[in-house]
Amino acid sequence: MNRHTATFHIALVFPVLPVLAIVLAIVLAGILSILPALCTAEEAETKKKKDTGILSSYLEQALTNNNALLAARAKLRASSHKIPQAGVLPDPKLTVQYYLEPVETRTGPQRAALALNQSLPWFGKLVLLRKLADHDQALAHAELAATELDVTRQVKEAYIAYSFLGRSQEILSNNLELLRYLEGIARDRYTGGKATYFDVLKVQIELAQIQDKVRTIKESAVPLRIRINNLLGVAPERSRPVPKYLPEISLKKKPTTLHSLALKNAPLLQAAQERITKTETKTKLAQKDFYPDFTFSLKTILTGSAEYGDPPDSGDDPIIAGVSMNLPIFRERRHAKLAEQKAAVQEAQSRKSEQERTIQNQIEQGLYAYQDAKRKVALYREELLPKVRQQLEVAVSGFQSGKNSILEIIDAEKSLLTFELAESRTLADQALAVAQLEAQVGLVVANWQEQP
Template sequence: MNFPGKLTMNLSVFVLLCSIAGISYGASTLSERKKQIKNQERVIADNEKNETIEIGDDARLSDYIKAGLMNNPGLKAAFYKWKASFAKISQAFSLPDPQFTYTKYIEGVETRVGPQERAYSINQKFPLLDKLWIRRSKAFRASEESFYNLNKQRLEQINKITDAYYEYAYLSKAILLMNENIKLLKIFESVAQTKYRTGLAPNHDLLKVQVELGKLENDLLSLEDSRLPLVSRLNALLNLPMDNLLPWPDETLEGAVLGQKYEEINGLYDELTKHNPELLSLTENIEENRDSLKLAKREYFPDLSVGVTKIETADALNPGAVDSGKDPVMVMVSFNLPLWFGRLNAGVRESRASLKAAEELLVNKQNELLTRLNYVHYKIRDALRQSNLYKDALLPKATQTLNATQFGYQGGKEDFLSLIDAQRVLFNFQLAYYRQNANFYQRIAELKSLLGEFPVDPGETE
């Protein structure tokens, strides 16, 4: 079955031109995304070959984040969703499959050149105008939307791990401080017992310290019991077994410093609107809906179908007939007729409404995130202010007060109640200091998540 070479060549050239035009659109971005997908697949394959990641005693926040980004099944699901969406780009730019038809005549159709026995035909539909380009653009926008959603989930994962990590670090500090204060109260108890036996102090001093000691021991048990659910939270984020007991973080919770970049809120508004992955995803969604509107308008124009038919003809009954047995070849061109304007108009209205909804959704989300940015920035400044207040003023004064009260009690110039109160104040200030530092680092992580930042050192705040 030999079709005319000229027609076949013209169809091939048309398809080739379509392909070249498609590759040139966003070629650099497409190439970059392909490399990112391959690299991520390689990382996932390497991780699946390795054994379960263990968090050692010297593990830092960056180790927790690395394990969480590699192991979390939710992030893997988001990656494969992006990969599936990316694969739709080439599908959207592809022509529909050509249609081949074989016809066998039950009774041959007699013609002058002979009876026609069978026919072969092939048809190809070509969308007119720029439909293929718009479909490809629409698929690319959908893929970018999935890409930014993946980045959003990565940042949320970093934020969650950081939040749980510093909560775990604070718990470690709180338990350590509690044990130190229990030891100090036991010394006070010993002093009170000695003075009570010698008649130098009343019985209620001893009872007071024992009550305070019992309260701290009860609080210590509560803190120790809270370790398991907090560890379970971290294990879930890292995709580790629930019974895996993570070591205490090696964090001092000291030195909270706000980088110059984050000092002024006004400079962060543009940063958020330009780099927040959720806003970028919604922006791509708007472009996708614009392409949908373009496609809906293109439905008013017909599509072209081109076909070739060859009919096999047997020899004529008259052997001397001119062109006996010659196979006729026919070229067919057809158009669909977009006449049902009610359906077409409804499609345009639908696309316009969807585009408007996507635009309003972006504005609404931007307002939400900017409001959240203001609140997070306030919490950062508030935590830093309180941390500096405790470090520079309250803690030194509380320490001096306790030392002076303890010295005065030993000399008989201070009562035991003042000593207990001084100890309690210092202990509460110490807890509050580390609480504010933990809050500071947690809110810094949330701020970076809002700004779309992937820091090399997640614990870095400058």
């Protein structure tokens, strides 16, 4: 019975095995077919993350190590330490006097004196002095924020220039490959008697010129790298990979809102307003100068016992309380100081108004540069570059068939190179305009990690 049962199970298993094998083969084939695509997508995503991390890494290093920012932070710390020093009473003064010749009095000889003096400024002066220290700290905060924006702008500008350099290298390298291909065609046609040696020389001359441009661009990477390293606060000779793309930066804020955003967030305007408030506080302090400051004193005289007789106060140390004050009788000086501070308030207000107009003007210029560059990028991509590439294909095809000369190919090749470099230049100009706008507005108004 067991033997028959075992035989029955084997008979059931063997027919199923071919079916399972077919299913497994189909699944395995599907996995193998999509594996290269998955690997390619994963590599592309890894490269994208690596590339997008370049600028963020630059900004992180700059905000940590840039010398201008380190100085601004140190200034802020110094201003914060000024606050405990301001708005407090001056130190009391202890006076010790020793009489070289004792003064004989009825109650005994006076040999020494001790006095304690405490000055008290007029009411409200200490509060105003404390406010001045608060103003200095607020100014240091605004200046630090402005410095951060400026350093960020410089890093982005240097990154854009470095990216434009890498993109230009790639364009020129592609152009070199095209010229080498054309040189091969020209040589073959010259060998076959279908072209002249002039055609070969023309291609070689153009090839040499492009090679020289490649060398120039590679050499220009050195000062750009040094500039980036200086902004990042690292050694100038530190190597930096050249990005292979130019970021396409688009505004994420409506252009019509940039002016209002700048009025709210621009650190330069905040600093200008703080200077107005500070000069107003100084004006109030100058008004307090028309009133006297007081000094309260407490004094005792060390007296010995009387040598003759027994007076009732013999040997007693007298205690003297006193008050003194300065007399603000020289009014002209005080009026001049008050007029000076009022003029300083007007100056600060005028400077803020001028700063607002300057920021608005720079925002308008930045918007124009951004929109103009965006329009040109669309022109190159949608019209000029497709047509010039088609022109080059027609010229090469005509040259191969003997209908066109090499001059027409060179002319089309130059046009293609010119337009590709011009497109990269406008992309860089578009990103530069956004960097300038962000520096004026005081906010990040674009996504700087976008890929082209």
